[in-house]
Amino acid sequence: MTPRKKLDVFLRSRKVGELTGNGLKLAFQYDPEIVSEYGAGSIxxxxxxxxxxxKFEGPVVYDFFDGLLPEGQVRSHLAKENGLSTPDAFGLLRVLGADCAGAVQVLRPGESPEVPGAAIPMTDDEVTTVVESLPTWDLPNDxxxxxxxxxxxxxxxxTRQGEGWAWPGRGAASTHIIKPAPLESAIPDLLASEDWALKVAAATGLTAAKSRLQIFGSREAIIVDRFDRASDGSRIHQEDFTQALALGSGAKYEGTSTPPxxxxxxxxxAALHTRDxxxxxxxLLRAVTFNVAIGNGDAHSKNYSLTLLDGGELRLAPLYDVAPTLLLYAPSNNAGHTVGGQIRLGYITLEHLVREGAAWGMDKEDARQTAVSALEALGSAASTSQPPERLEFLRKLVPARVEDLLIGGTARRQ
Structure with missing residues (x-):
């Protein structure tokens, strides 16, 4: 029998348990003193x-820890670079687990979660080279x-350091995400529309990630402040909805309209662990309403997250990865989640939103008022938020979609 390997799991720089595995079989166990301190059943x-x-075993463990890792071409490239198979979450975390989403760090036994000086200052040319080379990597030797x-x-x-950037060496907390426009994409102006949508979300009164656009050599990129990092660079814990529901990353789009x-x-x-x-x-209904109204065809379960506070309280995390994809690319018509029994963006109405909120236990009138107020705020914010000139049509189209929904219809696409 192949011996099970071990990795230490840290949360907010404190060891909370141990991840063991061989191949694709993973198990996780909390340290007994952590259970005693917080109490069994706490989140x-x-x-x-x-x-x-x-001890937790099986898919629930694999799905949570695998959810910390990238998907697609990026994952395949990193696996190949490290001599690993693409599904090998344990092996990839052994390499990549020092800085993950939220406050989680997955480290080799004996390795410290905090390494002074681990962030390596970068020149502007080095940053440009790294961004331009994606999805592969062109990195200095160290x-x-x-x-x-x-x-x-x-x-x-x-990692942001003053006015410059630093490379997050092992143990350092990254503070920003830089995402360049894909070299090949069916959706035009995706990053510019995402930047605009995040700013509209904030103007609507929703909590949303902060972003800006910047050119790096030949690549336009969006820079997003990590909302799971505090102003002092410390880690704030969060998990996405696939992890919270023990779903694999491959199941991020809901595939059925069967209730619940x-x-x-x-x-x-989650509501059982919230303050209110x-x-x-x-x-949550305001966030879902926003994504439906702007035509976000990528609002799946990895693009919603929960913030987990140290005392066990859960909150809805800020919005991120929001973009009006349907308005840029007609086939992007999947709502990501079933809303009131409907999965296609083009068929969702205000009544679907109300029905969905009611299914969560909301009073129907409360659900209606919540969705209507979210739509009204969005219509006003979208009409006054300036997009790049090539996306100027969004200032009229999104408010028009809002009006369509408010009068009980489906939202127009053009």
Whole structure:
């Protein structure tokens, strides 16, 4: 029998448990003193793995830890570079686990979660070279990829130091995501529209990641401030909805309209651990309403997250990866989640949104008022938020979609 290898799992720089595995079989166990301190059943690492003295095994463990890793071409490239198979989450975390989404670090036994001086200052030319080379890597010899972030798009994680950038060496916390425009994409102006949508979300009153556009050599890129990093660079814990629901990254798009919906399951499970369950459900419905109204065909379960506070309280994390994809590319018509029994963006109406909120336990009138107020705020914010000239049509189209929804219809695409 192949011996099971071990990795230490840290949360907020404190060891909370041990990940063991061989091949693709993973197991996780919390340290007994952590269970004693916080209490069995408390939420610390993941909604899908409440604190317990028993060992977690099987898909729930693989899905959570695999969800910390990138997908697609980026993952394949990193696996090849390190002599690993693409599905080998344990092997990839051994290399990339020093800086993950949230406050998680997965480290080799004996390795410290905090390494002074691990961030290596970079010149502007080095940053440009790294961004331009994605999805492959063109790095100086002493730069190793030791940080990981879920998702399919090519991106680089860097640490902001004053006015410059630094490479997050092993143990350093990255603070920003730089995502260049894909070399090949069916969706035109995706990054510019994402930057605009994030700014509109903030103007609407939703909590959203901060972003800006910048040119790096020949590549336009969006720079996103990591909302899972505090102003002092410390880590804030979060997990996406696939991890919270023990779903694999490959199942990020909901594939059925059979009730209960995925959002219903998430809302009901998370609300038990929120300070104000009614406020949590309203925040989630506002976020879903926003994504439907702007035509976001990528609002799947890896593009919504929960923030997990140290005391076990859950909150809805800021919006991120929001873009009006349907308005740029007509086939992008998948809502990501079933909303009131409907999965196609082009068929969702205000009544679907109300029905979805009611399925979470909201009073129907409360759900209606929540969705309507979110739509009205979006219509005003979109009409006054300036996009790049090539996307000027969004200032009229998104408010027009809002009006379509408010009068009970489906939202126009052009």
């Amino acid at each position: 610390l690492l993941s909604l899908s793995m409440p604190l317990s003295r028993r 730069f190793l990829v030791t940080a990981s972030l879920g998702g399919i798009h090519s991106k680089v994680l860097l 919906s995925r959002l219903t399951r998430l809302a009901n499970a 369950d009614a406020a949590f459900r309203r925040a």
